[in-house]
Amino acid sequence: MAMVLGVDAGGTSTRAAVLSLEGEVMGRGLAGCGNPMAAGARVAFGNLRTAVEQALCVVDRSSIKGGVVGLAGSGLLREPSAMAAFAAVFSDLPVVPRAAGDVVVTFAAGTSAADGTVLVSGTGAIAARIIDRAQGRLADGYGWLLGDEGSGFWLGRAAARVAVRELNAGTPGLLTRLVTGHLLPSSPPVMPRPPGDSATPALSHLPPGDSATPALSDLPPGDSATPALSDLLPGDSAGAAHRDATGPGRVDQVGELVDRIAATVQSRPPLALAELAPLVSRAAADGDPAALSIVEAAAVRLARTASEVREPLDRSPIVLAGSVLTSGGPVQQAVRELLGRRWAAAPITVAKDGAGAAAWLAALDLLGPARAAALHSRFVG
Template identity: 45%
Template sequence: MSLVLGVDAGGTSSRAVVATLDGQVLGRGRAGCGNPAACPPVEAFLQVGRAVEEALAAAGRGGVRAAVIGLAGIEGLPEGLAAHFPVPPRVVGDVVVAFAAGTPAASGTALISGTGAIAAKIIDHEIAATADGHGWQLGDEGSGFWIGRQAARSAVRGTPGSLTAAVLKHLGVGEPEMVAVAVQAAPPLALAELAPLVSRAAEEGDPEAVKIVERAAGLLVRTFREVHAPGTPVVLAGSVLTSEGPVRRAVRDLLPDCAPVVAGRGEDAAAWLAARSLAPRTPHQDFLPDTWGVSRT
C-alpha cells in the first residue's frame, strides 16, 4: 500500500499526517515550533522529527512513497531535516500549503494571520509574490503578535475596560505599570498569546478591543491587496483567521467581492500535494473534506 506524508511546520506547532492515496488517515503527529525563522533551526527540525515519528508510529515507514513539508523562508531541503523522513520530502512554502488547504485551485491568493502575517500570490502551487511576512520586528501587521502587542500597549497605559483587566490577569500582575515588566521578562512572540483576549473583549463590546480588531483587519486587507489578482480564489489561513471571531468577520466584511474560504489543516494539504506527485488527479476532497462541507468521521 502506497502512503504519503504531509507536514505543516509552523511557528507555534508542527503537525504531520500519514495517509493512503485516497486520503484515509493512518496516523497524526504534533510537536512544537517547526519554523526555523521562529525558533532555533536545530530545535525546529527536532520538533518536526517528533511530529513525523508520532504520525509514522501507527502507519510504519516502509509504505511512504512521497512527502511534502510546508516551511517558511527555506528553499531546498535543509541538512538537519532530511534524516527525520522516510523519503526525501519536497519543501514548499508554508503559504503554498495554506492555500492548498482551502482550495484545489492551482493559483490564487493566501492571506495568513497567525503568530505572523503574510499574503502571497500563488501560481501553479508556487509562490509568485508576497507582501509583508517581514517578522515581528519589522512587519507582520495584523498578526497575532501585532494584536497582542496592541493589547499590552493599551493595558500598560491603564486604558479602562475588560481588555485591560484580561491582560493583567493573563500576565499575573495587579497594576498596569507592571505590564512592561511582565512582557519584557517573556520571549517577544509570547505577546501573540494575548490575541485571543482581544477577540473575546471585542465580542463583549470593549471599545479598545474593537478598535484593535478593526485596525488589524484593515492592515491585513491592505497587505492582501498588494498581491491579489482579482477574480482568483482567496484562502484565509493562520490561527487568527481560521478561528471564528471578530477579526475574520472584519476581514470578510472588507472583502465582499472575494468570497474568501477558510483553510483546513495544513498537514492534510501537504499530504494532498504529496499524493498528487504520485497520482495527479487525486481529488482534493479526499484529503480535505471539511473544506467541502463534508464532516470527517
C-alpha cells in the first residue's frame, strides 16, 4: 500500500503522521520544538527525527512514496549544511520529503484551495498570502517585542496590565481575579469589584472615535484606530481616590500584591504571558468589561494584519489558525465578524490537523488535484 508522510514542525511541537493515499492514518508521532531558527538545527532536527520515527514504527518504510514537512524557519535550509542535516533525518526512506513553509501547511489544514489567506494567532501572530500553494506576502510575525499583535502573548500581557492597574485602583474585576489566581495561586482570593463599579470602560465607553468593531476600510496605517491599552485601563486618579479612601494598611496589602504579580511576570520568560490568554476569553464570555475591551482590540489588530496581505475584493478562502483562533472563543468570534464584514463572499474556515495537511500536500502530487480535493477532509480531520 502506498503511503505519504506529513510533518508539522512548529515552535512548540513537532507532529508527524503517515497516511494512506485514501486518507487512513497509519501512524503518528510527537516531539518537541521543530523550528531550527528557534531551537537550533541540531535540536530541531533531532525532534523531527523522533516524531518521524514514532510515526513510522509500524509502517513498511518502502511504502512511503512522498512527504512534506511544514517547517517554521524553513529558510534556514538554503544553507547546504542545514539541508544536509534535514535530509539525514530521512536517510532510510525511499524519498526525502520536501520542505514547505509552515504557513503553507497551515493553510492546507483549513482548505483544499490553492490560493487564499491564512491568519494565525497562537503565541505569536502572522498573516500570509498563499498563491498556488506557496507562501506569498507576509504581515506581522515580528515577535513579541516588535509585533505579534492580537496574539496569545499580546492578550496575556494586556491581561496582566489590567490586573495590576485594577488592583491598584481597588476595583478588581473577573479578569483581574483570574489573572491573580493564576499567577499567585497561594494568595487569598481577590475581592470582586462592587456592583455597578466600572473602573475599566466597557466597549460602549471606549474613547471617542474608537468603535468596538470598526470597518477595516476605516483603519488608517498605524495604531490609531485601535484603542491603546492605556486608554482601556483606569488612570492614576482612580488609584489615588482608592488610596485616600482605604488608608495606609490596605494600600500596603494591595501594593504588596501588585509587586508580587509584577515580580512573578518578570521572573518568567516573556512568552509565558501567553498562558493568560485563555483567561481573557473566559472573562469576556462572562461579560467582564476589561476582557471584552481586550478581545475587541485584539480582533481589530488581527483583522488589520490580514488586510495587509489581502485585496479588498478577494473571494478566496481565509483560514484561521493558532490556539487563539481555533479554540472557538470570543476572539475567534470577533475576528470572524470583522473579516466577514470586509470579505463577505469569502469562506472562512478553521485549520485542523497540520500533520495531516502536510501528508495531503504530499498526496496531492500523486493523486492529482480533483481526487486530492475529494479526500481533503479525510486527511485533515
